[in-house]
Amino acid sequence: VVTSLTNPTVKAVRALHLRKARDESGLFVAEGLKNVTEGVEQGIAPQILMFGKEAASHPLLKAAVRATEDAGGEVIEVTQDILAKVSRRDNPQAVVGVFKQRFVPLTAFQPASAPCWVALHRVRDPGNLGTIIRTADAAGCGAVILVGECCDPYSVEAVRATMGSVFAVPLAKASEAEFAAWRRDWPGSVVGTLLSAEVDHRQADYVRPSLILMGNEQQGLPPEMAALCDVNVKIPMRGRADSLNLSVATGIMIYAAT
Template sequence: MSARTVTSLTNPTVKAVRALHMRKERDETGLFVAEGLKTVIEGVETGHAPKILLYGQGAADHPLLQNAIRATLQARGEVIEVTQDILAKVSRRDNPQAVVGVFPQVFRPLAEIDPAAAPCFVALHRVRDPGNLGTIIRTADAAGCGGVILVGECCDPWSVEAVRATMGSIFAVPLTMATEAEFTDWRAGWPGSVVGTLLSAEVDHREAVYARPVLLLMGNEQQGLTPDLAALCDVNVKIPMRGRADSLNLSVATGIMIYAATG
């Protein structure tokens, strides 16, 4: 098997990649789209070979792309050189990346999480914004967190918007999905501190005592932590607001808390 050239938007593989913009298609196939050579290489270097690799005309000589092509072919994936028009349609952008990879989704079950593997893990309850989710995954990667747990009905971490925001960290940070009931049962065995954030909390996040490993539990963008989940926390803390703004963006607040817990 080797690379081939496709110029038609009606090609079945091109149509299949375009369809992955829809969550239904991602859920049914277990695949997702990653755009850009940097992100694709992050996948390859962490042991995730593309199922499909599309690249633009004239890009084939880049040494990093050559690595991605080899990894794809070794894994019996499909490598296709495509036109700029196809790249634009696949990514739904006027100025698309020159490389697009299709990868399998990977989730880690709750039971396989090893709390001792990292100083901090992040749990997000019903996060709604894919940009927030992707940024949190990227921050968790930067801080050396052991994983991100999605609790309840969350936005799709494999959407193009979320994957873009991770800047490649989607491949480095293990993801777990759980219902509220599953998370509640599993949390009972957590060996360190479970920490939440609440606007009504009295403890400053800089003054709290964090017993590692820390399980950081964050609520969604609109409502914050529900009373039931706040009750699961050993301590709830606040991030002081000194100006007129009465709250922070979820990804910013989570970043502050990650570094408070790991600093």
């Protein structure tokens, strides 16, 4: 049982809370047996698996241990104190997995393979991003594409919000120019949301596969991104609120398109 916070593996996992460490290593942390099991069931084994004594006998953990060892990964039992330090939580999960990040190039996607796809321009909030990934998974979307400078989908906060869907939904990164060039060959509708739009999102003509393009939390879609859309729509506001949370709005658009 590892008890020291100065253990090299423990220090490496703790460092993955920092984006610099994630970018340099290409790794990320997934907390909890459910999240780790989601990865294992998708055929993605942890490179490092840490667990507390209370989880040692759980059959799902035993399966995760086998998958990790079969893939040449490292398995260590740790104390509750180490789990708290690694998770930066007072009441930590009993299992923590470290996995390799996965990004798919835009050219690898087959648009006809799914009825709806999601592109996010400069999304800033990791909780929103994680929730959108989870919603995209629930709706059977083909991928979530991050356009421009976005927050990290593999941050601890974003991964928590995905509830395991980070392993099921392909992720891609692209600059604005790369996305614009790729979008030219899109065979279905590209639909954006704008407060100034006149078309109700329920009345738009969604031609599958639909590509939903959403702007960031503060500014929405800038003109140059809105211009890439075949149609821009609005979600009606009947109360005093003049806008929706980005993840809620994206969920509404996903299900309108599917």
